[in-house]
Amino acid sequence: MITVALWTLKGGVGKTATCVNLAYLAASAGLRTLLWDLDAQGASSFTFRVAPRKKLDARALVRRSTPLEPWIRATDYENLDLLPAGLSLRHLDLELAARRRPLRRLAVKLAPLAASYDLVLLDCPPGVSVISEAVLRAVDAVLCPVIPTPLSLRSLEHVRRLVAPEETGAPTVLPFLSMVDRRKALHRQIAARYANGEEGFLRTAIPLASVVERMGLRRAPVTAFAPKSAAARAYAALWQELVAALARPSSPG
């Protein structure tokens, strides 16, 4: 089982849109895929129309004795399951912090899922928290969306520092450009700088596209309802690149 987190410090950079589409593409390729929505906003869950079970709250989720399986629900897509989130998870950070060895807890909770899933994608809330620290100890790679702006690039630097590449077993950081607006000179300029995979960037850039915003209306991945759109093709290319990157021997940081 491979685990990949969609995480960065900045919000509104396309984490959820990427997570939802990569999950759909992985499942369509035949991989048993779980998307774990860790963000109390529950945007991934909303997109897939999956509400959390009534009894799900932060305490139940992090309790060592409770497996994750009962909280997992199938989506409308073959091979794709979801561990949904809602406002009931808003105290997840506090609950996690109150546990023994909190930073290992997510890894412990994920381990039994290896029998049932090939890929787990974690849709993480933005920012630095106990959740993000625990995620970094649980995943093989961090996929990091970067809007081509200086602030977003600075945020990537922070991610790289937090991932602590000097530690054995630290996840691989895989940044990629997201929400690229070709009408803006700055976006074009920065996108050109990373177009050939400089500084560990994946080559695929996800364009800013209204069809991606329509995912909230259609409540489905753009790769499912508009597979020929430029955005969907970009997600498909990103997925292929991610598969290749995960197949390479790991190079932390």
Place this chain on the structure above:
Amino acid sequence: MPPDSRPLRARFRLDRDEVLARAGQLLGWVRGPSDQLEVTSLDTFDWRLFRAGARLSLEEGRQGARLLWWRGSERLLLPVQAPVRFATDLPTSTLRRRLEEVAGIRALLPVGRATVRRRSARVVDREGKTVATVLLETTQRHDPRGARVGTASRTVLVEGFQGYEAAFDTTVSRLAALEGLAPAEGDELAEAAAAWGRQPGDVPSRLELPLRPHQPAGEAVRLILRALLEAILANREGVVEDLDTEFLHDLRVAVRRTRSALRQLGGVLPSDEVAHLEDEFRWLASVTGTCRDLDVFRLAVESYLRTGSGLAAALGPFLAHLAQHRAAAHRELVRALAGRRFSRLVQRLEALLASPPAGGGEPIGAVAGRAIQRAHARLLRAGQRVGHGPDAALLHRVRIEGKRLRYLLEFFASLYPPGRIGPLVARLKALQDALGGFHDAVVHTRRLLAMAEEMGTAGLGSPATFLAMGRLASWLEAQGEAHRQQFEEVFQAFSSAPSRRLRVLLQPEEGPS
């Protein structure tokens, strides 16, 4: 809250079409796409998936081909492009892992085929999320030649989803209450297999002989030989068609068991027939041997390549040479199995089995007890002759005696109280695994060196190939030595506790009852 592991799948027989409008109204379903599919049910020849409670089918329709797996609540789906014969043909995925665990190296073969016209509908919740699907299917089953079998059946299939079990239950109970829908009886796999001329589990996974202790020995030995002949004939087609390596393995096991039965129990049969059949089965063992050795060799090389040696490319010319040898051995084998000598052997054995046993005679219980005791004593003597050195001939003798004892125990398991024979067979199996591993390593190393000579003479392979073959030879030798050491431990354990168990087993009051 424990995860719900029951299958979320219910089938109804559709008796009246009018009921569909009522069902749609009741469930508020949303109509989905229709499709026509060619559905092939798959299993191994010996029904490993069926026995493990799993179902596998290949569905080919407008959307392409996909493999579908069900076991309990687990439903796995994998799009496939090329025909799938083995688990290892699939890309890395949970489905591949499941098939590797359950089917192992056996081929996935059709055990049923149908054309299915499918209309689908979704039952949705307030959010528009699908909580159950309803499939209206018209199924026309076919036989292996593609001819229709019976008339088309019409069913309504409800499939549920993890996390939405309550919605599945509600959907099923609402449909069950409708007149014109009746729960479908019978198993889909059994129906598909019946049209194909098969029945799930129709190939026994092991030798099962319901013998009675007081049965005349002549009759019981004929039953044993009948079951073994059936196993040989059942596997012959798979060997000829070269479907997977286990057909030849199982055929050879049946041949060895037959030879063992003739040798150890032949005293209760006409002696001239036994002598003739012993000769003929020796011939059959010999003509099937080379191909099997090469299969085992190839499996060993594949297992070496999986150790991450990184020598697959360098070993390429050797693997091609091995494949050529194997193809030639298989052609020889097919000729033998299609030849007159083989059919005469079968006729002769069938005639013996059809002949009436001589009247009176000893009961099989007494014959079995004596034969087991003798075989056990021979095994212990052979084992004690083995020193600490790698004496291949002595170890081979122990292996043969071990097999003879094991076969007897398997033939006569039904004569003893349940649970008595199993542990003894398990210990013998451990002994044989160690000895088999050692023997295989010796044979493979010898063959590898012979092939290196041939390839050198024929100018095949580069220096890298020969270096890689050298590495392979070292690995085989190390494997052989590990098995050799394992034998010493296993034999020590076997020669103490099991012999006491055997004495208990064969005590008159504990023996055949």
